Amino acid sequence: MICDVRQHMLPTRDEAEFTEENDHNPQIRKICPECKGCGKRDIKGELPDGTRTWTLTLCKGCAGKGWVEGTQKFFENDSEAMPVKVSAMGYVQCPCCGWKFSIKDKHRWTGRRHIRCGQKIMLT
């Protein structure tokens, strides 16, 4: 484990790894607040006849990278782990945000935290 990772070496949100050392809450490059990390923005416009238009453009805040100078924690949720029972089908209901998810779904469950809200959960 390298402790003094330099800022430009930090992973982006997409590259971040959830490990024992970082308590499944890795330090990452600061997510662009304008596009929330996706690198694109919907620009709302209006045609002369009044029709609303939405144009997907590259985010100006981050030039489409999805991150800006600085660092942040992947999750802002610092709460203690909460015990939750896993259903026979492998589903749990998050005690923080109330969403149900499968613990096999890597896009929802890091193995310790619910990705949607960052809540640590102790599976029982």
Ligand SMILES: [Zn+2]
């Ligand atoms: Zn951006």
Ligand SMILES: [Zn+2]
């Ligand atoms: Zn949750």
